[in-house]
Amino acid sequence: MITVHHLNNSRSQRVLWLLEELGLPYEIIRYERDPKTMLAPASLRAVHPLGKSPVITDGDLTLAESGAIIDYLIDRYGAGRMAPPAGTPARLRYTYWLHYAEGSAMSPLLLQLVFNKIETAPMPYFIKPIAKGISSKVKSSFIEPQIRQHLDYLEGELGKSEWFAGNEFTGADIQLSFVVEAAEARGGLDTSRPKLMAYLKRIHARPAYKRAIKRGGEYSLLS
Structure with a gap:
């Protein structure tokens, strides 16, 4: 088991x-x-x-x-x-997305979460403006442009096929789901990127996704 x-x-x-x-x-x-x-x-x-x-x-x-x-x-x-058959171009694309999700895409989203917490963390009143100023500068000059770059890239790739590794749903879509959900929750993903928003609707509509949410319990990225 x-x-x-x-x-x-x-x-x-x-x-x-x-x-x-x-x-x-x-x-x-x-x-x-x-x-x-x-x-x-x-x-x-x-x-x-x-x-x-x-x-x-x-x-x-x-x-x-x-x-x-x-x-x-x-x-x-x-x-x-x-997963696509081994040795095919589709399998290589699948493997790429499987590693890209955590290797590249999640890094700026994690940084966004950390710097958001810095801005709201308890601290002496005379330090708070300095901390917020540094956090705001890092986010606007580095983190947010990086997130936008990744979202533009993902939006463009979904313009090539229905799912990330091709026209069939694969494990790569499951791996990337957390990235796209996190981007909607805290990375600025909205209807200005319709293909990514449609992708979220497709995965959330899958019966297996709904069953997993029911069994897994609280999942605040959806709230």
Whole structure:
């Protein structure tokens, strides 16, 4: 039995989604973020040394990292589904998107989250204007232009096919879903990029996505 060590409001939601798409049985062990720090609990370190989610166990295997988990589940249980055939140009494109999501696209979105928290964090009143000024400058000069560049790139790529790796829905779309949802939540994604917004509607309408949300519980990127 596959076990998903599932942290609320995290990337592990897309692992649940993939398992629903593949129709695989699985169980969930739930972990809650610290309400003050928003970090994962220390108990996750008993599963994996980094103490982060997602992590799955499958028999004697313990595996972390969203992309590695998606790759493993599709290779082992996909039976030809959810990924283009090996050795094809479509497979190379699929692999690219699988790595791009966390390797490039999430970095500026994570920085945006961190600098937003700096602006609202408790601090002495005489420091707050300085901190907010530095944060605002970093966001406007570096972070926000980077996010716009990635969103323009993603919008253009979706102009080539219905899904990111081609005209078939694949694990790459599951991997990129968190990026696009995070961009809508805090990265300025709106109707000015209609293809990305239509992509969000398509993934949110999938029955397996809805089942995963129901099983996974709170997922604040959708609120």
